[in-house]
Amino acid sequence: MPTKTLAGTPVDTDDEGYLVNHSQWNKDVAAALAAEEGITLTDGHWKVLDFIDTDFKERSVVPGMRRLNKVGNIPTKDLYALFPDGPIKKAARISGYPKPVSCV
Amino acid sequence: MKTLLILGAGTAGTIMASTLRNKLPKGEWTITLVDRAPDHYYQPGYLFMPFGIYTENDVRRPMTRTVPRGIDYREADVDRIDAAANRVLLPDGTEVPYDVLIIATGVHPAPEQVEGMVNGDWRKNVHEFYTFEGAKALTERLKSWQGGRLVVHICEMPIKCPVAPLEFTFLADAWLQEKGLREKTEIVYVTPMSGAFTKPVASGILTRLLDEKRISVVHDFAIARVDAEKKSIVSWDEKEVPYDLLVTVPPNMGAEMIDRSGLGDELNYVPTDKHTLQCKAHANIFVIGDATDCPTSKAGSVAHFESEVLTENILHFIAGQPLRSRFDGHANCFIESGHGKAFLLDFNYDQEPVTGTFPLPALGPMRLLAESRLNHLGKMAFRWVYWNILLPGWPIPLVGHKMSLRGKNIPPKEIKAAA
Structure with a gap:
């Protein structure tokens, strides 16, 4: 399991760079993960990240697109503008949660 | 008399009615089954209709032949479930009280969820094969196919029978060869997933097969809209895939009645304990088949395996015992x-x-x-x-x-x- 240092914090990740231990996550780590994706975090990004965080704590799953639309009130268009090329995967990684599993 | 009420007489609902009628004493329990359709459809057969392998009569039987004996069957729509009062309301105002409720209302394709999908081209050059009507229309369309770009497409996961779009693609490839149209047809498989299938070992094998059959794959494609004028599908990040014939799998939504009853998630699937199949919100409601939010395939085989678990658990529930049978997602x-x-x-x-x-x-x-x-x-x-x-x-x-x-x-x- 790779270990690296982000924003001065040592973190454990899986092979695709998703944090394996959410307790190692904080807002500075999030900013560093976002920078790896070429993203500078704004309030718009944090609205998404906060929703994922709250929702994951409640349901233990990264919310899908429709849940972000309907429950989180965040339109898909905005998600693609904020996190280009695969918003759910990128937002999940920056939130410090596992890669979303597609359903079978 | 007590009432066990089953909503939906598809695969899951019919199997539950059959097995429970054999298990619950007739003098103590009425089993009521409600469905709005006059016919029962063999849904796996839709895939074969466009290629002339099955006819309409191979996949359809009247409910009178599939509803088991000893069941109080009502052909009706459902307005909503009033879980707090243990009753179901039908659109004509009829109340059906229950002691135990089984929700087996499945999922259906919802093309209106995608901008521009239901337009002037719907059922002309834009098709689906997940309904009887859709499979019939596509059968007609293929009869006049002379070649061009055939795009097979999945809008979003999860869908009923997740391998069916791949099967459609493989069968189309073989059918086009037989008709001498394969060289005139470009086949493109477009998916929102990162590969041909969700599970790595199977995905690798299926990707090789697509490659052997000269079918190109566009992955990670999240559809935003259908542009009927340009005859192309457009993703949220503005990628375009042009088509002459689009065979899509629209988003699969649970029954609107689930939403009206306040029992569903954002796709109108009912949050369900994935092992016991009990509704998370109400102890005397159980959910089976495509209607659940269980993280396994929405497929007839799953409904069948679940029925064995659910039959045992309903008997445990009625006897006031813990729900001991556990579903493994098979x-x-x-x-x-x-x-x-x-x-x-x-x-x-x-x-x-x-x-x-x-x-x-x-x-x-x-x-x-x-x-x-x-x-x-x-x-x-x-x-x-x-x-x-x-x-x-x-x-x-x-x-x-x-x-x-x-x-x-x-x-x-x-x-x-x-x-």
């Missing part, structure tokens, strides 16, 4: 690959599809994750099994609800993880 799917051959997948919540033999170790006779004629014959024989064994609630020999690891070639790392 799914078993044939994948038609064209030219009279098929693959077979067997998997559950924890074990992805792998190679091996089924149902017996070494003897098989079916081979897992490999192409064979016998697998195809198994799929074709299944229609008879469906009408005559599955719906009446008889067990299928050697294939139980608990997935067996025997006969499966499991990488050593995974055995450890599964144990």
Whole structure:
């Protein structure tokens, strides 16, 4: 399991760079993960990240697109503008949660 | 008299009515089954209609032939479930009170969820094959096909029978060859997933097969809209895939009635305990088949395996005992690959599809994750099994609800993880 240092914090990740231990996550780590994706975090990004965080704590799953639309009130268009090329995967990684599993 | 009420007389609802009618004393329990459709459809057969392999009559039977004896059957729509009062309301105001409720209302394609999908081109050059009407319309469209760009497309996951779009693609490739139209047809497979299938071992094998058949794949494509004028589908990040004929799988939504009843999630699936199949919000409501939010395939085999677990758990519930039977997510799917051959997948919540033999170790006779004629014959024989064994609630020999690891070639790392 790779270990690296982000924003001065040592973190454990899986092979695709998703944090394996959410307790190692904080807002500075999030900013560093976002920078790896070429993203500078704004309030718009944090609205998404906060929703994922709250929702994951409640349901233990990264919310899908429709849940972000309907429950989180965040339109898909905005998600693609904020996190280009695969918003759910990128937002999940920056939130410090596992890669979303597609359903079978 | 007590009432067990089942909403939906599809695969799951009909099997539950059959098995529970045999288990619950007739003098104590009425079993009421409600469905709005006059006919029962063999849904796996829709895939074969466009290629002339099945006719309309192969996949349709009147409910009078599929609803078991001893059931109070009502052909009606449902307005909503009033869970607080243990009753279901029908649109004409009729109240149906229940002691135990089973929700088996499935999912349906919802093309109106995608901008521009239901337009002037719908059922002309934009088709789906997940409904009887859709399969019929596509059958007609293919009769006049002269070549061009055929795009097979999945809007979003999860969908009912997740391998069906791949099967459609393989069958189309074979059918076009027979008609002498393959060289005039470009086939493109467009998916929102990162590969051909969700599970790594199967995805690798299926990707190679697509490649061999000269079918190009566009992955990670999240559809934003259909542009009917330009005849193309457009993704949220403005990628465009042009089509002459689009065969899409629209988003799969649960019944609107679930939403009206306040019992569903954002896709109108009912949050359900994935092991006991009890509704998370109400102890006397159970959910089966496509209507659940369980993280396994939405497939007839799953509904069948779940029915064994749910029958036991409903008997436990009625007796005031803990729900002891547990569903493991077992799914078993044939994948038609064209030219009279098929693959077979067997998997559950924890074990992805792998190679091996089924149902017996070494003897098989079916081979897992490999192409064979016998697998195809198994799929074709299944229609008879469906009408005559599955719906009446008889067990299928050697294939139980608990997935067996025997006969499966499991990488050593995974055995450890599964144990």
